[in-house]
Amino acid sequence: MIIAEKKAIPIERELSKYCIxxxxxxxxxxxxxxxxxxxxxMMSRHSGIAIGCRGGGCGICRIRVLKGEFASQPMSRQRISLHEEAAGVVLACRITPLSAMVVEPMPLDPAKPSPYHKAIG
Structure with a gap:
């Protein structure tokens, strides 16, 4: 298990607002x-990105970052491969914006089913 240290956030970052x-x-x-x-x-009352476990395990909140910078927490490799992450695919629940961003929701990979979705068939 990887445990990330929480670092002090500079005050200018705390006061910044970024458009997503x-x-x-x-x-x-x-x-x-x-x-x-x-x-x-969620706090802005929008629903464009699917919401699941909110902790990085289910993969439902997959997005592709098209533009912008962010800080990232560890993500399950069962949900986001190194190749996907290098291509800008991340979990929205595991990134914190550091600038304005442009993102697109990404569907779950059917080969990596989430425990939060039941198979339809």
């Missing part, structure tokens, strides 16, 4: 440098 855009859905919301992207979306 999801152009395919026509959604924009604000996020600070202290709150993960998924929680920021």
């Amino acid at each position: 855009d999801i152009p395919s859905l026509g959604i924009s919301f604000q996020s600070d440098g202290n709150t993960n992207l998924l929680r920021s979306m």
Whole structure:
């Protein structure tokens, strides 16, 4: 198990507000440098990114970052491979914006089923 240390956040980051855009859905919301992207979306009462466990285990909140910078916490390799992460695919619950961002929701990979979704068939 990897345990990440929580580091002090510079005050200028704490006070920053970043615009997060999801152009395919026509959604924009604000996020600070202290709150993960998924929680920021929920606090703004938007629903463009699917919500699951909120801890990085289910993979439901997969997004592709098209533009912007972020800090990242460890993600389950069962949900996000190193190749996907290198291509900008991350879990919204595990990243904190460090700038304005443009993101797109990504569907779950059917080969990596989530415990939060039942098979339909």
